[in-house]
Amino acid sequence: MNQIRPLRSVLYLPANRASAVAKARAADCDAVILDLEDAVAPEAKAQARAAAVAAVSEGGFGHRLLVVRVNALDSEWGPADCAAMAGCGPAAVLVPKLCHPDEAQIYRQQLGGGPELWAMLETCIAFTQLSAISAKAKAANLTTYVMGTNDLALEMRAKLDTDRTPFLPLLTQAVVGARAFGLSIIDGVFNDIADLAGLGAQCRQAAELGFDGKTLIHPDQLEIANAAFSPSPAEVARALAIRDAFADPGNTGKGVIKVGGKMTEMLHLREAERTLALHQAAQRNTP
Numbered sequence: 001m002n003q004i005r006p007l008r009s010v011l012y013l014p015a016n017r018a019s020a021v022a023k024a025r026a027a028d029c030d031a032v033i034l035d036l037e038d039a040v041a042p043e044a045k046a047q048a049r050a051a052a053v054a055a056v057s058e059g060g061f062g063h064r065l066l067v068v069r070v071n072a073l074d075s076e077w078g079p080a081d082c083a084a085m086a087g088c089g090p091a092a093v094l095v096p097k098l099c100h101p102d103e104a105q106i107y108r109q110q111l112g113g114g115p116e117l118w119a120m121l122e123t124c125i126a127f128t129q130l131s132a133i134s135a136k137a138k139a140a141n142l143t144t145y146v147m148g149t150n151d152l153a154l155e156m157r158a159k160l161d162t163d164r165t166p167f168l169p170l171l172t173q174a175v176v177g178a179r180a181f182g183l184s185i186i187d188g189v190f191n192d193i194a195d196l197a198g199l200g201a202q203c204r205q206a207a208e209l210g211f212d213g214k215t216l217i218h219p220d221q222l223e224i225a226n227a228a229f230s231p232s233p234a235e236v237a238r239a240l241a242i243r244d245a246f247a248d249p250g251n252t253g254k255g256v257i258k259v260g261g262k263m264t265e266m267l268h269l270r271e272a273e274r275t276l277a278l279h280q281a282a283q284r285n286t287p
């Protein structure tokens with residue numbers, strides 16, 4: 001199995017907030033997104049761009065994947081953001097409000113082909129074209145979707161509460177649209193920073209739906225997301241039992257066996273191997 005890149009906890013912060021950038025360098029998260037888009041006021045865009053370039057150039061984020069969310073290319077700031085990122089080379093650039101199948105390729109060209117692309121799924125039109133967008137992802141080095149549930153709620157005129165009933169079909173569509181083409185997918189943010197129980201419930205819901213992790217807006221949210229998207233001790237124990245059972249010479253040549261009382265096939269062995277690889281990778285990312 002290829003080495004897994006954990007994306008359990010992905011922390012956003014405004015690129016121009018120096019104290020947050022300093023905290024992110026030591027935060028217990030798998031990735032950091034320096035935001036130039038919605039978290040930055042129009043009058044601060046140029047300063048935030050310069051701060052993002054400085055942070056990327058300086059580095060110091062350790063194992064944390066460093067991502068910069070640029071403004072849309074059709075905005076006043078998008079072209080300069082992309083030019084700046086082409087010059088400094090974060091691990092990935094996150095594109096907001098992706099709408100059309102050819103758009104990722106346009107961003108890739110603007111970025112000089114350098115960093116990997118991530119894209120926000122946060123417009124209604126994107127969901128009407130998701131298969132076509134995903135089918136063109138590989139050619140544009142688009143590897144990862146990020147849900148933008150705030151913008152989606154705004155466009156849909158839907159209510160964004162903790163259990164997210166209006167969004168369940170779209171969350172599932174997004175996971176299927178990503179997985180069909182080998183993309184990673186990260187859930188949207190939970191806005192109520194003080195409601196850690198609500199965050200936990202939403203993280204567990206996202207993990208059940210198949211998301212790799214959750215985007216987060218405050219350091220207090222990291223531990224809950226890391227726990228929800230890491231294999232539990234029981235999952236690790238079952239994965240080891242499955243691996244051991246298939247390695248048992250007595251089971252050689254068998255396509256299906258019983259492990260812990262449950263029917264277990266080769267597909268469960270593949271799932272077990274993935275669980276063990278994620279567990280190891282998650283441990284490597286724990287400070």
Ligand SMILES: CC(C)(COP(=O)(O)OP(=O)(O)OC[C@H]1O[C@@H](n2cnc3c(N)ncnc32)[C@H](O)[C@@H]1OP(=O)(O)O)[C@@H](O)C(=O)NCCC(=O)NCCSC(=O)C[C@H](O)C(=O)O
Pocket residue numbers: 011012013014017019020021023024035038039120122147148149150151152188189216217218219
């Ligand atoms: C929401 C906040 C503005 C709250 O900030 P504040 O009131 O200052 O919080 P605290 O006093 O609790 O902060 C304590 C210290 O922690 C640091 N901090 C806070 N947030 C972060 C963070 N995200 N990353 C790293 N460090 C953080 C503060 O600097 C304080 O440190 P110190 O000053 O030394 O005491 C703030 O949390 C915040 O800005 N969060 C991120 C907001 C953001 O990036 N939003 C954009 C992405 S979400 C989005 O756009 C949605 C999506 O597109 C969609 O459509 O759904």
Ligand SMILES: [Mg+2]
Pocket residue numbers: 038096120122148150151
């Ligand atoms: Mg948004």
